Amino acid sequence: DIRAADVTSVPLRMAALVASEIATTPFAGQKPGTSGLRKKVAEFSKDKYLHNFVQSIFDAVVELEGPIEGATLVLGGDGRYFMKEAVQIIIKMAHANKVGKIIVGQHGLLSTPAVSCIVRKYHARGAIVLTASHNPGGPHEDFGVKYNIANGGPAPESVTGRIFEHTKTITRFQLTPSFPDIDLAKVGEHVHGGLTVSVIDCVSDYLAMLETIFPFDAIRALLSSGSFHINIDCLNGVSGPYAKRIFVDALGAPASSVVHDQPLEDFGGSHPDPNLVYADRLVAAMRTGAFDFGAAFDGDADRNMILGKNAFFVTPSDSVAVLAAHAQTCIPYFKAGLKGLSRSMPTGAALDHVAAKLGVKLYVVPTGWKFFGNLMDAGLLSVCGEESFGTGSDHIREKDGIWAALCWLAIVAVTRKSVSQLLEEHWVTYGRNFFTRYDYENVESDKADAMMKHLGALVGKPAFSVGGFTVNTVEDFAYTDPTNGEVTANQGLCINFSDGSRLVYRLSGTGSSGATIRVYIDSYINDPAKYGLDAQVALRPFVKVALELSQIEKFTGRSQPTVIT
Secondary structure, rough: OOHHHHHEEEEEEOOOEEEEEEOOOOOOOOEEEEEEEEEEEHHHHOOOOHHHHHHHHHHHHHHHOOOOOOEEEEEEEEEOOOHHHHHHHHHHHHOOOOOOOOEEEEEEEOHHHHHHHHHOOOOOOEEEEEOOOOOOOOOOOEEEEEEEEOOEEEEOOOHHHHHHHHHOOOOOOEEEEOOOOOOOOOOOOEEEEEEEEEEOOHHHHHHHHHHHOHHHHHHHHHOOOOOEEEEEEEOOOOHHHHHHHHHHHHHOHHHHHHEEEOOOOHHOOOOOOOOOOOHHHHHHHHHHOOOOOEEOOOOOOOOEEEEEHEEEEHHEEEEHHHHHHHHHHHHHHOOOOOOOOEEEEEOHHHHHHHHHHOOOOEEEOOOOOHHHHHHHHHOOOOOOEEEEEEEOOOOOOOOOOOHHHHHHHHHHHHHHOOOOHHHHHHHHHHHHHHHHHHHEEOOOOOHHHHHHHHHHOOOOOOOOEEEOOEEEEEEOOEEEOOOOOOOEEOOEEEEEEOOEEEEEEEEEEEOOOOOOEEEEEEEOOOOHOOOOOOHHHHHHHHHHHHHHHHHHHHHHHOOOOEEEE
16 A cells, blocks of 8 residues: 555645655566557556556646646546546546546446547547456456557557656656545536546447447348348357447347456456457357357457457458458448558458559558557558457547457448458459468567577578478568658568468567467468368478477477467
8 A cells, every 4th residue: 555654645625635745665577568558457556557657648748838827638448447446546646636537437448439539539648457368267367457549549559668767767647635536327427626527337338439430220130130140149258238339229139149248357258359269159159150250359449359240250451452452342431442552461462462453552551559549640541450350440549449340241231242252353353362370378588588589689690491392581570660760670570482472480579477489370272173172181290390490389489389370
């Protein structure tokens, strides 16, 4: 607990509420990753740990943008363990830091896409988002805090870097201990000592936005027809209230179409990651043939997995390509045309072929949604995606799981074709990029670094052969942002083969402990006789090469990946 000796009281705004300046010392390791700061709950719940990081956010924003007195901030999260306590602490700190208004979701809940929508709609200064995304939740699992800027997107490195610097030198934070806890169960406004806390329905603004994007009448006719059945698995994350209101109430699907829709602090003991391993209940349901379309969303509802009848799996790389190919004809929001298309570097190159055919500029960026956001803000980008189950557009500045599912349903409704038909026709037109990703989770950091150093020795090496394939080049991917000239280096090792295939190795920054090694294999085939192959079969020779080049078992002791996508 905070000690009385640490507290210096400063009267602020009204006598009943006294802001306190509380002495503190830095915690090591509060460096935000690509999606904020993620640590175990035990770490975040340490005395002053959360306070230090939140104050560092406030201090960095003041330093970079000027005073936050009177500003509006959005606050909410995915419902995971420790979120409720964190919301109340942050409100008390916001008051002491002279913030004018906090917009918070009912029960503290806001999906990450909804946060972006609300920041943009109400012209908020920014947002504090309480999520560890697709990571597990619970007393012994993960918690996260990230800051979104005024465009509704994740803070760029220029901001997160200053936040980190402040965490290393912090000596005090501002808190109003007497500020009353807000009843988050009821929608309404609370005004105390000059701070307005507006508890809002977490769905309404987001739903209103979606109604301006999609052909709701066509989707409603499809879902209420009785002949097309969907299974939407919320994985007990924050998407539950959204899915019920959107797919059932607004679009007429039966209530049974949405499952695991109650947000739970531990996500029901499951891993809220929408892939074939962790969304296994959806996969099993789809394999029965009872459903024509399936989707799963992660803890904060920004990621998605799409399945067709009989669990026909749509890779994220294929998904964004199909959406882009049909966007102008099936989704009213894009009827005026596409400004540009973009994918993250590790993502399979299916989108590249669509961009070439449409004559639209393609941008290949590092992993991290903020890079897409810069392009969107500059008017250069309409649709984008990541192989890590993230898909989105310039309607907001975050990836958006429910948006992606609605894109697919709009295309199905307008074309009257099934998910598998759409994919098979896409491959006939563009060829097929076979793609897979091997994840090795919670690897000891020094072992992961040693493996990457070993691979780094290949950079710049002349062409060589391995496993019957010719390697043309090996590069350490770097990106120059066309909107501001900023260079982002060391974004993953990319091994390019003479036939256009690629291997990519990178360490992920989205975990809370250890390192996750991701190995990506992408191979383009333009032979209709092979389009129906299972990806793992088609890619087996390249998987063997990937493991041979990296010597991953030697360096990590892992004979098998944790997850194969």
